[in-house]
Amino acid sequence: MNYGKRVKYFRDVAGISANALAKNVCLDPTTIYKIEANDAKPSLGSLERICEALGISLADFFSEDNQELEPELRRLLNTAKKLTTEQRDYLQKLLDSLSKD
Incomplete structure (x- = not known):
């Protein structure tokens, strides 16, 4: 390694x-x-x-x-791990809305 x-x-x-x-x-x-x-x-x-x-x-x-994972995606994932369940749900809705464009 x-x-x-x-x-x-x-x-x-x-x-x-x-x-x-x-x-x-x-x-x-x-x-x-x-x-x-x-x-x-x-x-x-x-x-x-x-x-x-x-x-x-x-x-x-x-x-x-x-x-x-690219560093940017890994950084997003690390940040998302620190969110509450409610915050993750909100983030998922936001991401879903952005990806529908």
Whole structure:
């Protein structure tokens, strides 16, 4: 598995800079850059903190299915997961109305 590519993908999806991610997980920014360049592998503890900061689980990180979604769609999905059932129903109606054009 290409850890660096996965970290960069989910970081892009989250819309967070490498420096901001490093600050959030108490790592030096060069460490994040090295991980993304596959010059270093994160420890399990670091990877858990990275995933938490990016709003994903370790299962999401290791799942191959996540690569199929474009970053914009993944960001929408992550936002929709945080909505209440009522808000999701409203969002679905809005999306249905937009797609009927």
